Amino acid sequence: MASARSEVTALQGAVQGPLKVSSSMAFGRHVVAPLVPAFMARYPQVQVELLMTDRNVDHLKEDVDVGIRYRQVLEPGLVARRIATAPMVFCASPAYLQQHGNPTTPEALAEHACLAFRMPLDGRVMQWPFLRDGTRFAPAIQVAAVCNDIDTLAALAIAGAGITRLGSFIANPLIATGQLEPLFLPGSGRARTRADPEPLEYFVCFRDREHLPTAVRAFVDFIADALQDHPLLRVPTWPLA
Known part of the structure; x- marks a missing residue:
């Protein structure tokens, strides 16, 4: 009908x-x-x-x-x-990076406080995949906090709790206002890491x-x-x- x-x-x-x-x-x-x-x-x-x-x-x-x-x-x-296709942006607050340093490779995330997303569908913590020379890989990370809401993870990162992975549609305005700083970007960042976040x-x-x-x-x-x-x-x- x-x-x-x-x-x-x-x-x-x-x-x-x-x-x-x-x-x-x-x-x-x-x-x-x-x-x-x-x-x-x-x-x-x-x-x-x-x-x-x-x-x-x-x-x-x-x-x-x-x-x-x-x-x-x-x-x-x-x-x-x-x-x-939404780029994924790894980012942290200026205060966190000043205190803990800036990871220069995806593998260095294992040495940082990472704020991860728990998928509501199956309860798994979402991996943080990268693409390097055409190969997909997900480095081990040190999970400091987990949440099932991306905006809450962004708020934790702004407050200096650690590094998180956000869609560009959330990260870009926060970076533009100086609340967060981006990691692993193309250009000089790509030359150092030789890897791009998977979108x-x-x-x-x-x-x-x-x-x-x-x-x-x-x-x-x-x-x-x-x-x-x-x-x-x-x-x-x-x-x-």
Whole structure:
């Protein structure tokens, strides 16, 4: 019935109706939510509901039309379209680096206080992967604190608790204001470490490729276009400390 109504609406040329969007919490808060008002202004007959969560979402039972997730937590059985690649930034407060020094290789993280993310889906502590000469590796780290919320980890790092790994969409504004300093960046940093932090790939997901409601199709195209060259999804260019 929903598909039939959507096809009739499409024939009428209208984009309207309810739209429920689920997103991983940090990406949803910092990237997706600020884009939603422009979508609502373009399509005023669409009623948007946002579900921000890092848990598994059952699109059918929870009536979710669109999901936005990074690759490691994609739900099975959904159509997935890549929409963004978010650089990962290792960073710490100026006070922490002044007291403890600046790690010059990924392996040196084993000698520092590391603030790690616990994945809500399976309870594992997320690794800190790098790419070196085309090979992926995750160095051992000394975990000083663990949290299941990225923004809390950012707050701990700002307070001087240690080094953490943040998406560029969180780290870039904090680095720009001097609250955090970046590590392992391209340029002189890459020459010293010969390794780059592995980025996160983000996908927009939906249930049916053939019978997309007009609101879903409009949102998928809108978000994919809006994330092209998004300023928060760029590798920082600030100099290393």
